[in-house]
Amino acid sequence: MVFAGMFYIATLLLVAGLAYKIFDYSRTPAPLVIPTTPAPTTQKGVVYRMAKEVVLFESLFKSNKWIWIFGWLFHFGMLLVLVRHLRYFVTPIPEWLVFIQPFGKYASIMMVVGLGGLLARRFLVDRVRYISTPSDYLMLVLLLGIGLSGMLTTFVVHTDIVALKQFFMGLMVFDIQPVPEDPIILAHLTMVALLMVIFPISKLLHAPGVFFSPTRNQADNPREHRHVAAWAARLDQNN
Amino acid sequence: MAAAEFDIPEVKETIEVPKLHEGVMAHVKSFPAPKPVQDFMGYPHELVEDWKERAIDKMGDLLGKYRSLKVFLDACVHCGACTDKCHYYLGTSDPKNMPVARQDLMRQVYRRYFTTAGKLFPKLVGAKDLTKDTLNEWYNYYHQCSECRRCSVFCPYGIDTAEITMAGREILNHVGIGQKYSNEILGKVQKIGNNLGLPGPALEDTLAGLEEDIEADTGVPVKMPIDVRGAEVLLVTPSADFFSEPHVESLIGYAKVFHAAGVSWTLSSHASEAGNFGLFNGNYETMRKVAMRIRDAALDLGVKRIVVGECGHAWRVAYSFWNTLTGIGYGGNDPFSIELQKQLDHNYPQPQHICELTNDLIDQGKIQVDPSANDDLVVTYHDSCNVARASRMGDLPGGQFVIPRDLIKKVANNFHNMADDTIYESTFCCGGGGGLLTDDLMEVRVKGALPRVTALNAVVQEHGVNFMATICAICKAQFTKVLPKYGFDMSMVGGIHQLVSKAIKLDVPEQAD
Numbered sequence: 001m002v003f004a005g006m007f008y009i010a011t012l013l014l015v016a017g018l019a020y021k022i023f024d025y026s027r028t029p030a031p032l033v034i035p036t037t038p039a040p041t042t043q044k045g046v047v048y049r050m051a052k053e054v055v056l057f058e059s060l061f062k063s064n065k066w067i068w069i070f071g072w073l074f075h076f077g078m079l080l081v082l083v084r085h086l087r088y089f090v091t092p093i094p095e096w097l098v099f100i101q102p103f104g105k106y107a108s109i110m111m112v113v114g115l116g117g118l119l120a121r122r123f124l125v126d127r128v129r130y131i132s133t134p135s136d137y138l139m140l141v142l143l144l145g146i147g148l149s150g151m152l153t154t155f156v157v158h159t160d161i162v163a164l165k166q167f168f169m170g171l172m173v174f175d176i177q178p179v180p181e182d183p184i185i186l187a188h189l190t191m192v193a194l195l196m197v198i199f200p201i202s203k204l205l206h207a208p209g210v211f212f213s214p215t216r217n218q219a220d221n222p223r224e225h226r227h228v229a230a231w232a233a234r235l236d237q238n239n
Numbered sequence: 240m241a242a243a244e245f246d247i248p249e250v251k252e253t254i255e256v257p258k259l260h261e262g263v264m265a266h267v268k269s270f271p272a273p274k275p276v277q278d279f280m281g282y283p284h285e286l287v288e289d290w291k292e293r294a295i296d297k298m299g300d301l302l303g304k305y306r307s308l309k310v311f312l313d314a315c316v317h318c319g320a321c322t323d324k325c326h327y328y329l330g331t332s333d334p335k336n337m338p339v340a341r342q343d344l345m346r347q348v349y350r351r352y353f354t355t356a357g358k359l360f361p362k363l364v365g366a367k368d369l370t371k372d373t374l375n376e377w378y379n380y381y382h383q384c385s386e387c388r389r390c391s392v393f394c395p396y397g398i399d400t401a402e403i404t405m406a407g408r409e410i411l412n413h414v415g416i417g418q419k420y421s422n423e424i425l426g427k428v429q430k431i432g433n434n435l436g437l438p439g440p441a442l443e444d445t446l447a448g449l450e451e452d453i454e455a456d457t458g459v460p461v462k463m464p465i466d467v468r469g470a471e472v473l474l475v476t477p478s479a480d481f482f483s484e485p486h487v488e489s490l491i492g493y494a495k496v497f498h499a500a501g502v503s504w505t506l507s508s509h510a511s512e513a514g515n516f517g518l519f520n521g522n523y524e525t526m527r528k529v530a531m532r533i534r535d536a537a538l539d540l541g542v543k544r545i546v547v548g549e550c551g552h553a554w555r556v557a558y559s560f561w562n563t564l565t566g567i568g569y570g571g572n573d574p575f576s577i578e579l580q581k582q583l584d585h586n587y588p589q590p591q592h593i594c595e596l597t598n599d600l601i602d603q604g605k606i607q608v609d610p611s612a613n614d615d616l617v618v619t620y621h622d623s624c625n626v627a628r629a630s631r632m633g634d635l636p637g638g639q640f641v642i643p644r645d646l647i648k649k650v651a652n653n654f655h656n657m658a659d660d661t662i663y664e665s666t667f668c669c670g671g672g673g674g675l676l677t678d679d680l681m682e683v684r685v686k687g688a689l690p691r692v693t694a695l696n697a698v699v700q701e702h703g704v705n706f707m708a709t710i711c712a713i714c715k716a717q718f719t720k721v722l723p724k725y726g727f728d729m730s731m732v733g734g735i736h737q738l739v740s741k742a743i744k745l746d747v748p749e750q751a752d
Binding site for chain 1: 302322343362365393394395399402570575588589628629634640
């Protein structure tokens, strides 16, 4: 019961919070053309540039190979892990989802190695230590906690997976089912709920934010196309 | 009072990333603007009583008008990728010169007053109260950023510290803390027409003198027209081109190009400045007011083309912002834009860079050049930051790297690039841009130049480079001042059109009686 409530609240805060921030970013104007050049001159080119950033972490690769490798391993590992978790939310399970189960499970190693490397950097590199706030360390610890508890329950101390799926399937139709009482899975679920709650009020906003970054999402065509924000256009009327 | 003495950094073989030393540049303070300067700009001249409310208010205002500010303050994950990318960190080792830390000076305050986490758990997320100390730190470190955007190349989200610096300076001005250097210049350009405060008659006199010099030197009566109605091209160039060395050599080069190509052109006393310091201080209205002088001159003189001379941040403003601010460009379908668009020649981009113009003329065979005139030089090219990371030339992305180099190679036979990771989009700022080209910031300028000097030194040693071409008036002024401190000759700095001026073939007229 408690866990059901926890997830309903967490989901509400995550969805409402993200929706609000995305709405806020989208209605805040970008009055000047400021892509970091060289930049694509067409919208299609921008989509391609953004794809390279989000899939390959292009700028990070140019910048620092260590952060790139650890960061990319973590994100890509997490992506595979998250996708394979879909099995707890759908019945019957489609073939492709069955196929990726082992990938999703072993990707947890990539995820944890990536996170571990990023956490180590915060201790070992003076420049990164200087800029790290308590929340920076805790965010990595939280994600590691989720990854490690998940790995424990997948590889070492199995939980009642049937009951767990019934719990989540029930949640989606407001038919509350009991959650397995085992401490590792409860810790895992609690940490996940915490992550959901803090998502829209933390630096995890880089996820929607990157798509709104004017230095990456603008086309470089200011001579050919006049770009002017509504608030700035009013100045034209006085001339 | 002379600025404090400081040590010139040692130039090593490679650019090293130093270990951080807290507070080593905490003493820097650019001269604050006096009352008359602030008054003209509409700002208070000393810290106002309600500075805290006003500053937070202004921050909120800017957050609502600039998506860049809002996203950049939210999206940083403190990954540290940017920490070794800023030339001011590399040259000073002060950690607040790391881009992320420079942004954090504002981000910490943003979090405290504008975010849930910062309001509820400040210590957890590094949120800080806005205090007078904060304002002093902002004034200090936002005048150790040249707004060169190098950090934005390397940030996974493209966070551009320049946007934060601009907002920081705007907030500071609003509570009564302004920089003398930039604000004085903004006063001059709005009252007189250019950053140097050169009035029309003085300008005409200077140009007449230059005409005499060119004719004495070449035997050809190359003209420097000003305020000519009906000319085809309006040239807008940095006012330093009118009488600083080596800048004036480029001005002479532009005049020779127009003469040889038979293109009618004119300067304008109303728009006698390409530079726009409104960019540096993050005030849209001021930047627009300064830019409008060019539109007004273009309409008044009835020109068909607007061309910009060798100036870095001016080219950023011209290329990226003039269309937005003043309608100089194409694609607008409102009355304001159409009024200017209809008189412009659609066969050319508007505005156009003088390098694009000259390069095209050579390609089309409309002017002839002899590169052997520059055989005494082994040339390298310094990509100015605003040109490299905030503009384009030609039709393809990256033209701002290719076109200047192509032009150099047409007028000089010996060319070598500096190291790849110090040029093109990774170019190192000269250290003097963004409102920092003032003697009271000499320590910042000298130390900030270290990475570029290191790269230059390498090609001097390896290839005998003895000339560094650059197309920015600030770079030229900065390098001629700072390179000698590192043991280089100031005459090794010059513009591309300085090289063009030597190589261009001008017809010597028959003896007139």
